[in-house]
Amino acid sequence: MNNQPNNPLHGVKLETIVTELVEYYGWPSLARQININCFKSDPSVKSSLKFLRKTQWARDKVEALYLDMLHAKQNSPYKT
Template sequence: MESQPNNPLHGVKLATILEKLEVHYGWDGLADRININCFKSEPSIKSSLKFLRRTPWAREKVERLYLRTDFE
């Protein structure tokens, strides 16, 4: 496995990213910030992970929001 010292997401699982964002913003807040149906229509961690793993552009938006969010 290659070392990625300049990648702030290295070692962070998508599930962890999504869980932290959901706790911080809630599903409605996520839907306001990222306009995708998995956050609007009967949202769940499981269904959102399935969609984000198959949809690179949506995953990129979620990762960017995670990096911009101050969780403190």
């Protein structure tokens, strides 16, 4: 078994990442932070997943933003 205790993305599905980002930021803010059409034009989790699975540079940006979000939530005085 490949154990990755220091990798916060290990075991987290891309669908979970996109869903949590949308819940936290909303589509408009997400599109401003990561300028890709699947977040701007008729956005949906399904269309975003299709694009992100084929486009590594965009997936890297989404994963980085997700890690930033987790860090912000962890350090927030208003933890959810």
